[in-house]
Amino acid sequence: MSGQDNTAIPETSASSAQNKSNGNGICFIAEHKDGKLEDSSLLLAAEARSIADNLDEDVAALIIGHGIRDLAQGFRPYGVDKAFVFEDKLLETYSPEFYVDVMSQLIGPNKPSVILFATSPLSNDLAPRLAARLKVGLVSRYTQMEKDSEGKLLVHRHIHGGKARVTLTPLKKPMIASVDPQMLTLQKAREAKDTQIIEPPIRLSPRLSTTRVTDFIKADPCAVCVSEAEVVIGVGKGLGCAENLNAVDELARIIGGSIGGSRRATDEHWIVDERRIGLTGKTITPTLYLVCGISGAFHHTLSIKGSKLILSINTDKNAPITKMADLAIVGDMHAIIPELTRQLREIMKPTT
């Protein structure tokens, strides 16, 4: 995903740096991993900028962790005005109590209008805690944020499983909101800004954390339930017979995918019932769903909408699944899958 390369457009309107905010800014929480900003954080920076332009406010990033001081510069193209940075060895691993404590101290005195999170396992845990600590409202997974004619901030979000939309308005500041990064577009700001780094002198009280992480259980990506897997390989009628599953299984091992299937695949006992994806089975939300030999009937596709990327291999180029797919290959899965496995082996195994 690449941002649009925009050549500078002469700005005639008075949105220059001179007239500053009327509120106290839009603050967003930057997530990072292994010393790098997550893509979702850049998307969130762009989103924060566009909301801030709308409300005529400043954008501030909030970066906490360990060894993260240089990360703030990554926000330069997105027009982030300042970054509140706090480093501490105690923040190296995620501890909700410490994180909430630091964030409420950083945010407390600045009282931004909005604090944005990008939905992730971390923010799903953190955003409600922060809202509770600051005694303010939380709007999870909003779809749109805008200003009405009177200048009131409006937030829209889906309710009742997407069947209706509710419009909310904050009564207290700040309002905490989270947004699905998948819905955002990476767009650079009109003018890049040198992000001013602010390191407030706050103290992290190492008071006894009430919970303690004692262990981490890593899941086998091939064995994990399809509803939780990051990569899912779905098989359907096109599989033909149970023996053909071996080739799919080999592929699954290489890319670390969990095998699921349509109702046909479970009815034929090619795969176990627990791995059925669809109306009568599991709902999946993987990063990649590789669909092999499934036409994409409504009963199946209803449960795969949450997939970030869909890649289909099907002999029928008019199958409904090809219209849903990000990449649709028309061809025989029995020929393509072994070939794919072979080529993946070549590039993924270092020649030692």
Next chain:
Amino acid sequence: MRIGVCVKQILDPTIVKFNIVTGQLDNVRYIMDPVDEVAVSEAIKQRDKHGGEVVAISLGPSKAEEVLKTCLKMGADEAIHLCDESFNTLDSYSTSIVIARFLSKNRYDLILCGKESTDEGNGFLGAGIAEELNLPLVTSTTRIDVFTDTNSATVRRRVKGGDREVVETSLPAVFTVDSVLSSPLYPPLRTILAGLKKSITILDAQALGIDLASIEPALASLGISQPKPRLKKTATMDSSLSAQERMKLLMSGGVQQKKSSAIEKPPREAAAEIIQFLIDNRIIVRQ
């Protein structure tokens, strides 16, 4: 062990429809939130293992007593209905405060609630209660082991990709439950019949000793409407392009569209195409 479990009555999201003409919801059927059903099932299993009682709590209009009846039939010992006209305008923040005030009147070793409601999906309640009562909180739990001798618990919580984090905490604590935590409970007829005889305690703001004026809601709802997809943002036009090109870009929404054209190639090239796609999207890394 005393276990409090919060339940919510929601509209069945599979059948409810928004009526554009009336601006109201059609096909309304009230059900118990499935994730709360998991929480109640887990609470009952824990009670059966360690003894004690399960208290089901619901805040909602008078109709919400239906879900509490279901809880009693599932085997809950007590059912508390927090019901007051003035509760109708509460947002998720003030709701959590009212429930927390009720919980503070008694000692609870364990407080369970769904990780997020199926209708609104804010996921605030657990955090709100934990903060108000100053209790430890663990979210998205998939397994709960309680040790009554040391007054502590070891729980697993759901992280990305099926991974689990193991967390130790002292009790009392608040846990929000993931829907994979517990399989639904099918209570024996004896339990159902016993549940039918139990009654629901209704408490209003006065009985709770709550002055609602002291709890400011954080959000106001301005009403519901038809769901709309998010407007596609148009990228800034490159002024060096010709008018025709710019027009094209505008009409395509300016952003990359989902590639909907199907690729038909021999296996070798098709596989290469797939690999390029996987690399571009950072599913695999070339070594």
